[in-house]
Amino acid sequence: xVQLVESGGGLxxxxxxxxxxCAASGRTFSLYTMGWFRQAPGKERxxxxxxxxxxxxxxxxxxxxxxxxxxxxxVKNTMSLQMNSLKPEDTAVYYCAADPSRAYYxxxxxxxxxxxxxxxxxx
Numbered sequence: 001x002v003q004l005v006e007s008g009g010g011l012x013x014x015x016x017x018x019x020x021x022c023a024a025s026g027r028t029f030s031l032y033t034m035g036w037f038r039q040a041p042g043k044e045r046x047x048x049x050x051x052x053x054x055x056x057x058x059x060x061x062x063x064x065x066x067x068x069x070x071x072x073x074x075v076k077n078t079m080s081l082q083m084n085s086l087k088p089e090d091t092a093v094y095y096c097a098a099d100p101s102r103a104y105y106x107x108x109x110x111x112x113x114x115x116x117x118x119x120x121x122x123x
Contacts, residue, residue, distance in 0.1 A: 002026035002112040004096050009117030012086055016121070020081040022096030022114060030074035032099045036081050037107050038092035038119075045095070047105040049081065059104055064090075086121045093118050 008020040022034070035050040049070040050059045058070055069082040079096055093116040102109030 002029060002032070002098050004098060004112055004114035006094065006096050006114040006117040009094060009119045011120045011122065014086060014088055014121055014123050016086050018083045018086065018119060020083065020094055020096075020117060020119070022079040024077045024079070024098065026077075029077045029098070033104055034072060034079045035097045035100065035104060035110060036070060036079075037095045037097060038090075039095070039116075040092040043092075045107045047107065048094070050100075050104040051079065061105075083119070086119075088121045088123045091119060091121050
């Protein structure tokens, strides 16, 4: 069993930065591929980024490449999302997720989810 708790969301102006964190409990955190997803009002949850257990393989949605950076620390059981050059269209609730049974970009395949953290980017 893995419990995930996100933090670090907030209100920022366009062009600004935020760093999201996901703290995980559970001994097997280091075994899981982890992902970040986001959901804006009235829209479906969408893939943002994913990182394999070793950190060797990292994937990004095209819309965030070059602006967002995913990382993990298997000793501290944490995952982070550094968000730079934020845009109003990045506004959403951001979720961390673990242990996908399907492709890393498929939300429905993830077994564990956090409660989400709100990111609001003003223009």
